[in-house]
Amino acid sequence: MSTVSLKDVYKDYFKIGAAVNNRCLDNDKQLILKHFSSVTCEYEMKFAGLRRRDLTFDFANADKIYNFAIENGIEVRGHNFVWHQGIYPDVFEDLSKQRLLQLLQEQMKTAGERYSKISSWDVLNEAISDDWNGWLRDTVWLRKLGDDYFMTVYRMARRLLPDKKLVYNDFNEYEAPKRKNMIKLVNLLKAEGLIDAIGMQCHINIKTCTADALKRAFEDFSKLGLPIHVTEIDVGLPEMDDPTPLSQMSAEQIEKQATLYQQLFAIMREYSEIIESATLWGVRDDQSWLNNFHFKRDCTALLFDKNGDPTEAFYRITQF
Numbered sequence: 088m089s090t091v092s093l094k095d096v097y098k099d100y101f102k103i104g105a106a107v108n109n110r111c112l113d114n115d116k117q118l119i120l121k122h123f124s125s126v127t128c129e130y131e132m133k134f135a136g137l138r139r140r141d142l143t144f145d146f147a148n149a150d151k152i153y154n155f156a157i158e159n160g161i162e163v164r165g166h167n168f169v170w171h172q173g174i175y176p177d178v179f180e181d182l183s184k185q186r187l188l189q190l191l192q193e194q195m196k197t198a199g200e201r202y203s204k205i206s207s208w209d210v211l212n213e214a215i216s217d218d219w220n221g222w223l224r225d226t227v228w229l230r231k232l233g234d235d236y237f238m239t240v241y242r243m244a245r246r247l248l249p250d251k252k253l254v255y256n257d258f259n260e261y262e263a264p265k266r267k268n269m270i271k272l273v274n275l276l277k278a279e280g281l282i283d284a285i286g287m288q289c290h291i292n293i294k295t296c297t298a299d300a301l302k303r304a305f306e307d308f309s310k311l312g313l314p315i316h317v318t319e320i321d322v323g324l325p326e327m328d329d330p331t332p333l334s335q336m337s338a339e340q341i342e343k344q345a346t347l348y349q350q351l352f353a354i355m356r357e358y359s360e361i362i363e364s365a366t367l368w369g370v371r372d373d374q375s376w377l378n379n380f381h382f383k384r385d386c387t388a389l390l391f392d393k394n395g396d397p398t399e400a401f402y403r404i405t406q407f
């Protein structure tokens with residue numbers, strides 16, 4: 088079915104991105120070329136995406152995506168240097184603080200130089216605790232590098248990658264208490280000139296998220312005077328603890344999902360002066376991480392269904 092091109096429809100607003108992996112690079116090449124002006128490696132540039140278990144580098148998977156994108160004039164977002172997942176936790180536990188810092192330094196320098204056309208990196212991902220009354224997530228990075236490790240890693244990134252945009256990326260940003268902690272962290276980094284953009288992941292769903300909550304999130308972040316990258320959009324259907332299989336969506340669910348997509352993109356267009364990119368976390372539904380999350384059920388949360396056909400949400404966000 089012939090459709091408009093997403094990236095063309097949004098060319099006066101912001102880049103349209105997708106998380107890709109090597110499988111979807113093979114299966115969805117035409118969709119990527121037609122609709123997306125930016126890509127993020129779904130896994131391949133994470134710490135363990137770039138290294139084997141013995142910590143030696145293996146660039147093959149990341150190179151394939153990077154080269155495809157650059158050859159086709161598509162921007163690549165760097166994702167990510169420091170996260171509690173995408174590492175080898177047991178290997179990390181045995182490292183000294185000094186060795187971990189050395190590895191991180193090597194990671195930033197090597198990836199920064201090898202993927203030289205990447206202009207923005209998510210330096211730290213999801214550092215805020217899931218206990219919103221708390222502060223930082225308890226991770227191996229924090230335990231090894233200390234309570235102010237977030238300052239350490241951004242100082243390192245600024246020194247090693249002086250010409251890159253340094254981003255802080257996190258989820259549930261539409262929930263006020265979580266956002267408060269994100270803003271606190273961003274302000275601490277900002278005070279030392281260590282951050283250049285905020286990454287709002289935007290993994291949302293029709294049960295817990297509303298257009299009002301999204302609007303407040305964009306409004307609050309816009310006050311920080313930094314550009315925004317919307318980094319991991321998907322609009323899921325049930326709450327995480329609802330075991331209903333999702334392969335058959337009701338008309339009401341489809342409508343709610345399409346409406347929330349439509350509202351999100353309308354809000355993003357309003358803030359387009361400060362939004363640099365809006366990235367979907369996957370190209371089509373069969374790629375979505377949600378299929379493997381929690382109840383392991385078929386999920387539909389993206390703009391293309393598992394056959395690669397546009398969903399109702401696709402039409403809603405391209406007609407305005």
Ligand code: GLA
Nearest residue numbers: 129166212258288290319376
């Ligand atoms: C987080 C990470 C992403 C991706 C998703 C889904 O949001 O930032 O890289 O792994 O989880 O798994």
